Amino acid sequence: MNSKEFLLQECENVRATLQDVLRHDYAAGSSQEFYDEFCERLEVLESILEPTDPTDVSTLGTFAKEISLLSTLVHRVERSHAGEFPWPFTEYLQDLAEPLCMENLAQNEGKPIIRVYAEGGLFSYQINLEDDLSVLNIGRRIFTIVFPHTLRHHVLLHAIFGHEIGHAAWTIPQHKSDLKGKVLEPLRAVGPLNSTSQATAWLKDTKAPPPILELRDQYADEYSEITLNQLDSWFQEFMCDLFGLVTFGGSFLAAHQTLLLALDPSGHRWGPYHPPYVCRKAMLWHACKHLGWPNFPSDISDTKLRSDIEAFVTEYCGSPPGPWEDIFTQDQVAQAVDALKDLLTQVGTSCFSMPDESILLPLVRMLREQIPPCGSDLSGSENPANRNVDFRHILFAGWIVADELAGQNNDAGKGGQFLVLNKLCEMGLLQQRAIDRYKAAKEGGTS
Amino acid sequence: MSALVKASILANMAQNKLVVSPIICGSQLGASSIDLRLGNVFLMVRARGIPAVDPGRFAHADDTAGDHAFQQARRQKHERYEASFGHKFLLHPGMLALVPTLEWIKLPANLQGIVTARSSWAREGLSIATASLIHPGYKGVITLELANLGQIPLTLYPGLRIAQIAFYSLSEDAKEKDMGSRFNMAFEPVEGNVAHEDEAFLP
Amino acid sequence: MTLLSMYKRDDSRTVYRILAEEAVKYLDRPGASKKRKIIFTNLARLLERYRYDAFSYDDAPGILEVFKPQGENQPAEHASTHHKTSSDVILALEAAHTQVYHSLSKQDLVENLKVLLAQLAASKVPDDQNTKAGLAKARVFFETLSERLRKRSA
Numbered sequence: 001m002n003s004k005e006f007l008l009q010e011c012e013n014v015r016a017t018l019q020d021v022l023r024h025d026y027a028a029g030s031s032q033e034f035y036d037e038f039c040e041r042l043e044v045l046e047s048i049l050e051p052t053d054p055t056d057v058s059t060l061g062t063f064a065k066e067i068s069l070l071s072t073l074v075h076r077v078e079r080s081h082a083g084e085f086p087w088p089f090t091e092y093l094q095d096l097a098e099p100l101c102m103e104n105l106a107q108n109e110g111k112p113i114i115r116v117y118a119e120g121g122l123f124s125y126q127i128n129l130e131d132d133l134s135v136l137n138i139g140r141r142i143f144t145i146v147f148p149h150t151l152r153h154h155v156l157l158h159a160i161f162g163h164e165i166g167h168a169a170w171t172i173p174q175h176k177s178d179l180k181g182k183v184l185e186p187l188r189a190v191g192p193l194n195s196t197s198q199a200t201a202w203l204k205d206t207k208a209p210p211p212i213l214e215l216r217d218q219y220a221d222e223y224s225e226i227t228l229n230q231l232d233s234w235f236q237e238f239m240c241d242l243f244g245l246v247t248f249g250g251s252f253l254a255a256h257q258t259l260l261l262a263l264d265p266s267g268h269r270w271g272p273y274h275p276p277y278v279c280r281k282a283m284l285w286h287a288c289k290h291l292g293w294p295n296f297p298s299d300i301s302d303t304k305l306r307s308d309i310e311a312f313v314t315e316y317c318g319s320p321p322g323p324w325e326d327i328f329t330q331d332q333v334a335q336a337v338d339a340l341k342d343l344l345t346q347v348g349t350s351c352f353s354m355p356d357e358s359i360l361l362p363l364v365r366m367l368r369e370q371i372p373p374c375g376s377d378l379s380g381s382e383n384p385a386n387r388n389v390d391f392r393h394i395l396f397a398g399w400i401v402a403d404e405l406a407g408q409n410n411d412a413g414k415g416g417q418f419l420v421l422n423k424l425c426e427m428g429l430l431q432q433r434a435i436d437r438y439k440a441a442k443e444g445g446t447s
Numbered sequence: 448m449s450a451l452v453k454a455s456i457l458a459n460m461a462q463n464k465l466v467v468s469p470i471i472c473g474s475q476l477g478a479s480s481i482d483l484r485l486g487n488v489f490l491m492v493r494a495r496g497i498p499a500v501d502p503g504r505f506a507h508a509d510d511t512a513g514d515h516a517f518q519q520a521r522r523q524k525h526e527r528y529e530a531s532f533g534h535k536f537l538l539h540p541g542m543l544a545l546v547p548t549l550e551w552i553k554l555p556a557n558l559q560g561i562v563t564a565r566s567s568w569a570r571e572g573l574s575i576a577t578a579s580l581i582h583p584g585y586k587g588v589i590t591l592e593l594a595n596l597g598q599i600p601l602t603l604y605p606g607l608r609i610a611q612i613a614f615y616s617l618s619e620d621a622k623e624k625d626m627g628s629r630f631n632m633a634f635e636p637v638e639g640n641v642a643h644e645d646e647a648f649l650p
Numbered sequence: 651m652t653l654l655s656m657y658k659r660d661d662s663r664t665v666y667r668i669l670a671e672e673a674v675k676y677l678d679r680p681g682a683s684k685k686r687k688i689i690f691t692n693l694a695r696l697l698e699r700y701r702y703d704a705f706s707y708d709d710a711p712g713i714l715e716v717f718k719p720q721g722e723n724q725p726a727e728h729a730s731t732h733h734k735t736s737s738d739v740i741l742a743l744e745a746a747h748t749q750v751y752h753s754l755s756k757q758d759l760v761e762n763l764k765v766l767l768a769q770l771a772a773s774k775v776p777d778d779q780n781t782k783a784g785l786a787k788a789r790v791f792f793e794t795l796s797e798r799l800r801k802r803s804a
Contacts, residue, residue, distance in 0.1 A: 040684045047685050048672065062664045083488075083529035091531070104698055106768030109691045126712035136665045138695075139688050146712070163713045173704035236710060263717040274716040369466070370586060370632065372551050376469035380461030382453075383473040423634050427551065427588075430487065431469050434549055434606055437532055438471045 004054045007063050011046050014071045018042070021074060033113045034142070041070060041137050048136075066136050073142060084118035085147040088429040089155050092391040093145065096247060099348035100169045101129055101143055112143035122263065124148040127164035131171035143168065154422045155429060156398045159244070159251035160259055166243030170236065175343065182339035183242070184235055186332045193234065193327055199226040203270075208324050211268035212276070234275040239336075241280050245287055246340050249352030251395035253284060253316040254402070282321035286333035293317055293354065300357050305364060308400050315403070355393040363389070363397035363428075367405070370420075372427035373397050375435055386435045394432065398425040451558070451614040452479050459558070465614070466553035475608065482565060482608040486547035486588060488635045489528040489536050502641045503649050525638060530605055538573070538593060538601045545636035547588040549606060554585045556620035560612045562589055568609055572597020575610055583617060584626030587633030662736035663799050669693055670796035677789050682773040690771035693792075694764050700743050701760040705736050742798035750791040763788060 001009075018038050045066055052059050094114050103110035112129060126146040130138055145164075151157055169175045188194065192202035202208075203226060204216070244252040260277045261267060267277040288294060294313055300306040320326075341351050355363075363373040371378075373394050375387030398421055406417050451459070453476055459465035467481050475482040525545075530536050538544055554560060560581035564573055574594045581589060591610055595601050603609070672689045679686075699705050751759045766784055769775045775785070 040688065044685045044688045048668065058664045059668060062661045062668070065661060083527060087529070087531050103695070105691060105694055106764075106771060109687075109771070123715045123718050124712065125714050136668060136692070137688060139684075139691060160713060167710045170710075173698045173702035176704045177702040233710070237713075240713070259714055260717075263714060269717075271716055273711055366468075369463075369553070371466055371468055371553060374469060378460065378463070378466060378468055380457040380459070381473075382457060382476060384470045386469055386471065420632065423632075427634060431549065431551070433532065434471060434484075435469055437606070 002054050003060050003064075004049065004052060007060065007067060008046065008049060010067050010071075011042055011049070014067060014074060015039075015042055017071060017074050033140070034115055037113055037139050037142070038070065038074060040139050045070075045137055062136060069132075069135060070137075073144075084149060085116055085152050086155055086158070086426050086429070087116070088433045089158055089391070089426070090116050090145060090147075091433065092429065093158075093161055096349055097127070097143075097165050097168060100165065100175070100344065101141075101172065102347070103141065103172060104174060109140055112141045114143045114145065116145045116147070118147045118149040118152060121148050121150040122259065125160055125164065125259075127161065127168045129168040129171045153419065153426050155426045156251060156395055156402065156418075156422050157255045157259060159248040159255040159392075159395050162244030162246075162248035162252045163240040163256070165247055166240030167236070169243070170239075175347075178343055179239060179340075182343070183239055183336045186335035186339070187238060187328060188235060189332065190329070191327050191332070193231060196226050196228055196231060199231055202324075202327075205324065209268060209278070209322065211266045212324070215268065215270075230272050233273045237274050238280065238283055239340075241284060242287060242333075242336060242340055245284060245291075246337065246344060246351050247349065248392055249354070249396060250293070250312065250316065251392060251399050252352075253288070254312070254399040256284075257281070257316055276325065278321070278325040279327050281318050282325045283328050283333055285318035285321060286328060286330050287337050288313075288317040289330065290334040290337055296354050300360075302357065302361055305357065305361055305400075308364070308404065311403065312400050316399075352392050355390070355396065359387075359389060359393055360397060360400075363394060364401055366428075367397060367401045367421070367424060370424065372424050372431055374428040374432040376431065386439070388436055388439060389432055391429055391432060394425055394428050398422070448615050448617060450479050451616065453477070456481065456614060459555070459614075464555040465558060466551065467612070468551045470550070477611065480611040480613040481550075483562065483589065483591075483610040483612055484549040485591075485603060485605050485607045485609045486549045486635075487530055487532075487605045488547055489530065490525045490545040490636045490638075491528070492524060492543065493526050500641065502645065521638070532605050534605070536603045536605075538595045538603055540572075540595050540598055540600065542595050544593045545638075546591050546593055547633075547635050548591065548610070550589075551587065552581065552585060552589055552612070554581060554583050554614075556583050556623070556626065557617050558614050559583050559617060560585070560589075560614050562591065562610050562612050565608060565611055568601075571601060572599075573601055573609070581612070582626065583621040584623070588635065590633065590636040663738045663742075666696060666739050666742075667796050667799035669696070670792045670799065673792045674789055674796065676770070677785055677792075686773065687771045690767040694767045694771075696739075696743075697760045697763055697767075700740075701756055705740055738799065742795055745798050746791050746794040749794050750787060763791070 018035070022035070045063065049063050052063075054060075098112070098114070101112050103112075118124075124146050125148060126144075128144045128146070130141045145161070147158070170179065193199045203212070206213075208216075241256065244256060248255075260280075264277055267281070270276045294317055297306045297309040297313060300309060344351050362378075366373040366376075366378075375389035377384035377386050379385075402418065402421060405421055456465065456476070456479075460467070470476065470481065471484070475484075528536065536544075552560065562575060562579040562581065564575040572595055574596050575591050579589065579591070589610075589612070593603075593609075669689055669692055672685070673693055676686050676689060747754075747756070747759055751762075754762070762784070766775075766781075766788055769781075775781060
C-alpha cells in the first residue's frame with residue numbers, strides 16, 4: 001500500500017468515525033450543520049486526493065495533515081454530551097460571540113458552526129475558531145468551545161470565556177486589523193513594553209517587586225531577553241482581558257482573579273505567552289475607573305446591597321497599582337476600551353452594562369433566599385410579570401453574594417457553598433432561558 | 448389540614464413564605480393548584496444495569512465508598528439524558544423516568560405539597576408513579592417519577608406542563624429538626640435508598 | 651515530541667498552490683458542487699487576509715493553559731512556535747497582484763475577485779462580456795499565483 005492509498009483508506013476511517021458521532025445526543029442546534037460540513041470536507045479531500053500523483057510528496061504530506069486535523073475534530077466532538085457542560089450558559093455565550101465571529105463571506109459560509117465539549121480541568125478553558133492558514137479544506141469554520149469537565153456547574157467561573165472571545169475575534173481579518181490599529185496601538189505606543197529592549201530592561205529593573213527578583217534569580221539564563229513574539233503574545237493577552245471586561249463585566253473580573261491567582265498565587269509569574277498577573281490587574285483597574293465602576297455603589301439605595309457591591313469593587317476592581325506593574329497610563333487604557341466597545345457595538349455583540357438596582361436587588365435577594373436567580377415574578381401576582389434578564393447580570397449577582405454566603409457557618413463548608421451558589425446560578429440561567437423563550441413566542445404570536 | 452385555594456396560594460407567595468419559581472404564565476395557576484413544567488434531565492434505568500432492586504445492595508451504602516464494584520453498579524444503574532428546550536424525549540410503554548420540574552419550590556414550615564399528574568397527560572397514559580408528598584421546609588426542584596402506562600410512546604419536551612402541585616396547611620409548624628439540612632437542596636433527580644434505616648430487616 | 655508531531659509544519663504554500671490550481675480548473679466548468687464551493691470560499695478567505703494584512707496566525711493557548719508546567723518558564727524563544735506567518739504566500743499574492751491587476755488597489759482587487767468567487771461558489775455566474783473578461787483575468791491571476799507558489803514548493 002503506498003502513501004496515497006493509505007490516505008484514501010484513512011478518509012474512509014474518518015467517515016466511519018463521523019457516523020459513530022450520530023449515536024450521541026448533543027446540545028440543541030447545529031448537529032446537522034456539523035455533520036453536513038464534515039461530509040463535505042471529506043468528499044472534497046477525496047476528490048482532490050484521488051487524481052494526485054503518488055509521487056507528489058508535498059501534496060500528499062499536506063493531505064496527511066488535513067485528514068489528521070479532521071479526525072481530531074470529529075473525535076473531540078464525539079466525546080461531547082449535553083450534561084457535561086452547562087448548555088444554557090453555552091447558548092448565551094453563543095448568542096454573544098457569534099456576531100463577532102462571522103466571516104466576511106458570501107451566503108451562509110461566513111457563519112461558524114458551534115460545537116461544545118468538556119474535558120479535563122482548569123487548563124481546558126478554550127475557544128477555538130479554525131485559523132490555521134495551512135488548512136486546505138474548510139467550508140464553514142468550526143467554532144469550538146471547551147469547558148473544563150471538573151467545573152461543569154461553575155457558571156460563575158465561566159465568565160472567563162469573555163477573554164477567550166477575544167482570541168476568536170482575532171482570527172477574523174477585518175477585526176484583527178481594527179484591533180491592531182485601534183486597541184493594541186494605544187497600548188503599545190508608550191510604556192515599558194514599547195519595545196523588546198525596553199521590556200527586557202523593565203524585567204531586569206532592580207526596583208521590580210521582590211517576587212520578580214526571586215523568579216529572575218531562579219531562571220536567570222532562560223529569561224535574559226524578551227522577544228518580539230513574546231511581546232505580541234503578551235499584548236494579545238492584555239487585549240483579551242479587555243474583551244472579558246467589556247463583554248462580561250464584573251463577573252469576568254472576579255473569575256479572572258480567582259482562576260489566575262489559583263494557578264499563580266504570587267501573581268508575578270510570567271512566561272512566553274502571558275505577562276505577570278499584577279500587570280493585567282493594573283490595566284483592568286484603569287479600565288474599571290474609565291467605565292466608572294468604582295462609583296457604581298453610590299447609585300444603590302439599598303444599604304446592604306451597596307455595602308456588598310463596595311466590597312466587590314474593593315476586592316476585584318483593585319486599587320492603585322505599584323509603579324513597576326503600572327505599565328499603561330489611564331489614557332492608553334481608556335482609548336483601548338472605547339475602541340473595543342465601538343467595535344463590539346458595530347458587529348452586534350452587546351457590551352456589559354451595570355444593572356439597575358431594580359434588576360440587581362431581586363437577583364441578590366433570590367440568592368440569599370437560596371432561590372435560583374432569574375427574572376421570575378415572585379410577587380404572588382395572578383398574572384406573573386416575568387422579565388428578560390441579561391445572563392451576565394445573573395452571574396454578577398452570584399459574585400456579589402459569593403463571599404457573604406461562603407462566610408456563613410453551614411454544613412456545606414466554604415468550597416461546597418461555592419458549588420451550591422454556582423448550581424443556583426446555573427439553574428437560574430436555565431429558568432431564564434425558559435422565560436425568554438416563552439416571552440419571545442408570545443411576542444411572535446406563536447403561543 | 449386544608450387545601451389552599453388560589454388566593455391563599457398567592458398570598459403565601461406575596462409574603463415570601465411559599466416559592467414556586469418561575470411561573471411562566473398565569474394559566475398555570477388553577478383554582479387550588481399550580482401546574483408544573485417538565486425539566487431537562489431524564490434519568491432512566493438501564494436494562495443491563497443491575498439484576499434486581501435489592502435493598503440489601505443499599506444497606507451500609509456509606510461503608511462502600513471505596514468499593515469500586517458497588518460504586519460502578521450504582522452509577523451505571525441509570526442512563527442520564529439532558530435535553531435542551533425544543534429537543535424531545537420518548538417515554539416508551541412500561542418505561543419509568545425520573546425527571547425534575549423546571550420550577551424551584553420552597554415550602555414554609557406550615558405547608559406541605561402533593562404532586563399529581565395533569566389529567567390531560569394522564570389520559571394519554573402518563574402517570575406520575577406515586578402521589579409525591581413534598582414535606583414542609585422542602586427546597587429544590589421536585590423529582591417526578593414518570594411512567595407510561597399506555598400502548599404507544601409519549602413524546603415529551605422540556606417545558607411542557609406535565610404535573611400539578613396542591614398545597615395543604617398543617618395543624619402546626621413542622622419542627623426544624625424534622626425538616627432536614629438547609630443545604631439539602633435538590634437540583635436534579637437522584638436515585639433513592641430503599642434500605643435507609645431498615646437494615647435491621649435485611650440479611 | 652511525539653513521533654507524528656514533527657509533521658505539524660506550516661503547509662500554507664502547498665495548500666494555496668493546490669487551491670489556486672483547482673480554481674483554474676473550475677473557472678470554465680459550470681455546475682454546482684461542494685468542491686467548487688469550498689475551493690472558492692477558501693480563496694475568498696485568503697483574499698480577506700491579503701486585504702487586511704492578516705497573515706500571521708496564532709495558536710494561542712487557553713487563558714489558563716499557559717500555566718501548565720511545560721508551558722510556563724520556558725526560554726523566551728519558544729514563544730515563536732505558536733506564531734506562524736506565510737511570507738511565501740504573501741509574496742506570491744503580491745506578485746500576481748502586480749502582474750495581473752497592477753492598476754487596482756488591494757482593496758479593489760479583493761472586492762472584485764470576491765464578487766466573482768461568490769458567483770462561482772454559488773454557480774450563478776452572469777453570462778455577459780464583462781464577467782467573461784473578469785473570469786479570464788482571474789484565471790491568469792490564479793495561474794500566476796500557483797506558479798509562484800510551485801516554484802518555491804519542495
